[in-house]
Amino acid sequence: MSEKQTYVIRRKANRISLNDLAKYIGISASALSQYESGKSKISQENIKKYQDRIDELNQLPI
Numbered sequence: 001m002s003e004k005q006t007y008v009i010r011r012k013a014n015r016i017s018l019n020d021l022a023k024y025i026g027i028s029a030s031a032l033s034q035y036e037s038g039k040s041k042i043s044q045e046n047i048k049k050y051q052d053r054i055d056e057l058n059q060l061p062i
Contacts, residue, residue: 004036007050007051007054008036010054014054016053016054018033018036021053024053025042025049025050025053026046026049027042032050
């Protein structure tokens with residue numbers, strides 16, 4: 001399993017919406033969806049924001 005797939009699973013398991021995450025990163029939900037599905041790429045800066053935000057939200061109590 002790739003690192004990206006792990007982040008997608010973590011995002012979904014913790015019910016982090018694609019729309020909210022895309023807003024935080026500063027890209028469209030469509031662009032983020034295409035990144036997650038492997039249809040397009042996003043910048044390294046945005047990948048870092050994506051990963052950092054998922055990490056941050058996974059540490060919050062549910």
